[in-house]
Amino acid sequence: MNNLPDAARRGPTSLRNLFFSFSWIALQGFGGVMAIVQRELVEKRQWLTAAEFLDDWAVAQVLPGPNVCNLAVLVGDRCFGARGALVAAAGLMLFPSVVVLALAAFLFNMLDAPLVQGMLRGMGAVSAGLIAGTALKLTSGLRGHPFGAVGCVALSGLTLTGASVLHVPLVWLLLGLGVPATLLAWRILWLRARAAGQAP
Amino acid sequence: MSTADLGTFVWGDCLALFQHFLTLSLLAVGGAITTVPDMHRFLVMEQHWLSDGQFSASIALAQAAPGPNLLFVSVLAWNVGANAAAGATPPELAWLLPLACASVATIGILAPSTTLTLYAARWVQHNRERLGVRGFKLAMGPIVIGLLLATAWTLGAAHGMPHETPVLWALAAVSALLVWKSQIHMLWLIAAGAVLGAWGWL
Numbered sequence: 001m002n003n004l005p006d007a008a009r010r011g012p013t014s015l016r017n018l019f020f021s022f023s024w025i026a027l028q029g030f031g032g033v034m035a036i037v038q039r040e041l042v043e044k045r046q047w048l049t050a051a052e053f054l055d056d057w058a059v060a061q062v063l064p065g066p067n068v069c070n071l072a073v074l075v076g077d078r079c080f081g082a083r084g085a086l087v088a089a090a091g092l093m094l095f096p097s098v099v100v101l102a103l104a105a106f107l108f109n110m111l112d113a114p115l116v117q118g119m120l121r122g123m124g125a126v127s128a129g130l131i132a133g134t135a136l137k138l139t140s141g142l143r144g145h146p147f148g149a150v151g152c153v154a155l156s157g158l159t160l161t162g163a164s165v166l167h168v169p170l171v172w173l174l175l176g177l178g179v180p181a182t183l184l185a186w187r188i189l190w191l192r193a194r195a196a197g198q199a200p
Numbered sequence: 201m202s203t204a205d206l207g208t209f210v211w212g213d214c215l216a217l218f219q220h221f222l223t224l225s226l227l228a229v230g231g232a233i234t235t236v237p238d239m240h241r242f243l244v245m246e247q248h249w250l251s252d253g254q255f256s257a258s259i260a261l262a263q264a265a266p267g268p269n270l271l272f273v274s275v276l277a278w279n280v281g282a283n284a285a286a287g288a289t290p291p292e293l294a295w296l297l298p299l300a301c302a303s304v305a306t307i308g309i310l311a312p313s314t315t316l317t318l319y320a321a322r323w324v325q326h327n328r329e330r331l332g333v334r335g336f337k338l339a340m341g342p343i344v345i346g347l348l349l350a351t352a353w354t355l356g357a358a359h360g361m362p363h364e365t366p367v368l369w370a371l372a373a374v375s376a377l378l379v380w381k382s383q384i385h386m387l388w389l390i391a392a393g394a395v396l397g398a399w400g401w402l
Contacts, residue, residue: 026267030390031355033268034348035379039386058340061347063320064229065313066270073314074321085318093306096267097274101302103265104258104275105282105295111257115398120264121359122397125368126389127263128355129375135348136380142341152342159346164353170230178343186335193331 010046022091031127033068035134054141146188221308232270249280277305
């Protein structure tokens with residue numbers, strides 16, 4: 001069901017390859033899979049370009065449900081249809097579930113130990129950094145954006161302030177910033193298309 | 201704490217657990233983590249299936265383990281089952297009941313949202329040349345980057361603001377810079393954070 005025009009583009013070679021790719025990605029993702037999924041899919045495997053990843057992540061983000069799982073469904077479905085979606089999501093979940101439930105069964109009572117607390121602090125700080133670094137890296141997908149560099153920085157900054165300083169619920173952020181920004185981008189695209197003589 | 205004051209739980213309650221997570225699934229815009237307050241209300245305040253400490257420790261454990269963040273749902277449900285099975289006979293219940301709870305909760309939180317994503321993704325893919333869809337994707341790019349930075353900020357702020365825990369924030373900043381500008385494997389960075397933390401340097 002790969003109806004993308006570029007025949008030479010890379011992608012998973014089989015359902016098994018898709019399953020184990022997402023398993024490997026998930027098992028490397030301490031403190032969240034977002035950072036590692038960008039590096040594996042865009043940089044290592046090159047199944048997606050930076051701009052395509054940003055597109056897919058936007059769709060995965062606005063829909064309800066875990067973002068990474070939504071992304072796996074998007075990628076899996078595009079390559080192998082519904083079976084691919086199921087296989088990608090299962091690959092993402094299966095081995096990490098086994099690991100985390102084993103930890104819950106055997107190590108749950110050790111969580112209060114100072115050594116474990118210290119480890120969790122250090123890992124938490126690093127995983128925050130990993131996500132921030134990935135966000136900065138994704139800015140390469142904004143090259144040639146119709147809002148321009150200043151407009152993009154302003155929109156990102158408003159979103160960041162709204163979410164982390166003002167604690168605006170995500171739904172209101174998406175309605176308050178996403179809807180006007182979409183209308184503006186739509187308008188710019190329409191004007192460009194008309195200038196090129198393609199729009200009605 | 202004894203399990204006697206944790207409310208009673210029978211197999212039928214597995215169904216209630218399943219239903220609760222099923223209904224939360226489509227409300228989880230921004231990821232499963234956004235529904236944590238409601239899970240707390242249901243599991244701790246209403247049903248008394250988990251203690252407050254078990255609730256937050258379950259989330260901390262899932263955060264530290266590899267895999268998607270939503271696995272905290274599996275750990276929460278596992279501990280609900282483990283509380284219920286404590287001291288019960290036959291002994292197999294000690295892992296069967298937690299496993300059943302974890303499975304139904306994880307499937308419950310995933311099935312509705314994943315199904316919706318599948319159909320929405322096909323619609324977007326089918327209409328990708330429409331100006332409205334292209335406009336939406338373009339507009340969401342900077343917003344998504346802002347949201348990711350906010351996620352990073354929230355994770356960092358969990359242990360204090362920059363002036364309170366400067367060393368932790370410096371570690372986060374160095375990690376961000378290395379991910380952005382180098383190809384170093386992320387597992388090395390996580391391992392370095394764990395070692396520095398275990399040594400008590402943070």
